[in-house]
Amino acid sequence: MEKRGLSSKTIFVITAIAIAAAFRIVPHWPNFTPVAAMALFAGATINRKWLAFMLPLAALFLSDLVLGFHSTIIFVYGAMILTVLIGSLLSKKLKTGNIAIATVSSSILFFLVTNFGAWMSGMLPYTRDFSGLMQAYIAGIPFFNTALAGDLFYSGVLFGSFILARKRFPRLVKA
Numbered sequence: 001m002e003k004r005g006l007s008s009k010t011i012f013v014i015t016a017i018a019i020a021a022a023f024r025i026v027p028h029w030p031n032f033t034p035v036a037a038m039a040l041f042a043g044a045t046i047n048r049k050w051l052a053f054m055l056p057l058a059a060l061f062l063s064d065l066v067l068g069f070h071s072t073i074i075f076v077y078g079a080m081i082l083t084v085l086i087g088s089l090l091s092k093k094l095k096t097g098n099i100a101i102a103t104v105s106s107s108i109l110f111f112l113v114t115n116f117g118a119w120m121s122g123m124l125p126y127t128r129d130f131s132g133l134m135q136a137y138i139a140g141i142p143f144f145n146t147a148l149a150g151d152l153f154y155s156g157v158l159f160g161s162f163i164l165a166r167k168r169f170p171r172l173v174k175a
Helices: 008-025 035-045 049-067 073-090 096-121 130-168
Strands: none
Touching: 008 035, 008 049, 008 130, 035 049, 035 073, 035 096, 035 130, 049 073, 073 096, 096 130
């Protein structure tokens, strides 16, 4: 018999991502958001890969409708797609150490891609050479620290609640 509709696990993940997405539009410390954690979590927990990509991108897009769009948005969305890919590597190995490594890797990737995009767009006052790119990266380090803290926090909340829910509700394991 073919199973139709969304599984309990998928509904749990969609709900967790929707709640996390709401935290992007409420007041928060600069760059302390759940965006990368949502993408990592979706990639690691959603079996339907099209949905794993679509869900965090849709959450990002909907929150951008409220927050506004910017000239480097393609780099942000590209980094999110790469983060979902990193998450998909976790899907069979959801262990604390693996999640921490994937979270830090995602944060570094996001930092490198989006700061490159900001430098390349010319919106930063740095020369368009290697030296200017390095200056842009150095200037972004304080923002990276807060983003990494947010990514670790929200990844801990999303993955932690999922792992605890799987223990409490075994149906989530089979889904």
